[in-house]
Amino acid sequence: MELDQLKYPIGQFNCPEIITEDILNNWISEIQHFPEQIVAVTDGLSKEELHxxxxPYGWNIKQVVHHxxxxxxxxxxxxxxxxxxxxPTIKPYAEDVWAELIDGTDDDISYSLLILKGLHHKWHLLMVNxxxxxxxKTYFHPESNKSFTxxxxxxxxxxxxxxxxAHIKQALLHKNNF
Known part of the structure; x- marks a missing residue:
């Protein structure tokens, strides 16, 4: 498997020019159900598997969850x-540096999973209303120098x-053979 396929196992995001109500509702549903999906794929993983x-040179499973x-x-x-x-102009942050902080490398992913459960509930409530x-409505991202709806x-x-x-599933499939 090529490195780009490993980095982007589902491909890169390409926003359709026309976002229909069906497309938007599907996206909302995917965001809503993400916490239960990530819990299902990480449930019962050992400390070794979380690493x-x-x-190659990517994050481990626990860093993906914390990220x-x-x-x-x-x-x-x-x-x-x-x-x-x-x-508003949003503030970018250094994802790669955050992933190396203690809360990004902690073996206990349960608190990040709780955060995801709570914030996705709030986010879904906001979106469906x-x-x-x-x-x-838009925000301006200074790194890309453009506004996004x-x-x-x-x-x-x-x-x-x-x-x-997909990254987590890929790590489990390859069993750290990189």
Missing amino acids: WKYR CADSHSNALIRFKLALTENN MDEKDWE LKSVAGLYAWHCNHHL
């Missing part, structure tokens, strides 16, 4: 900023959920 990586809690916490906050401010005008961001994070679920 398995999905690709999802960090990333999705930021996503919820970015959603709320966009809903309450006019095209948004109207079309809300979905068109919340509608497109929902797609990005639905992809992000599936992307990291």
Whole structure:
């Protein structure tokens, strides 16, 4: 398997030009159900298995779980900023450095799973109560120097959920043979 396939097992996110109601509802559902899916795929993993990586020089399973809690916490906050401010500039963060902090390398993933459960509940509640005008609200990302609609961001994070679920499954499949 090529390194790019290992890095992007489901491919990179490509936002459709037209986001239909069905597409958006599917994304909302994927975000809603992510916590139960990540719990199912990590349930009962040993300490050794939590150290398995999905690709050479990639994160191990526990870092992926902790990263999802960090990333999705930021996503919820970015959603709320966009809903309450006019095209706010969001703050990027160094994901790779965060993944090396003690809470990103801790063998106990249960607290990150609890964070995901709670924040995805809040996020889902927010999304199912948004109207079309809300979905068109934006935030500005200084790293890409452009604004993103919340509608497109929902797609990005639905992809992000599936992307990291695939990473965990990949690590389990390869059993750290990288």
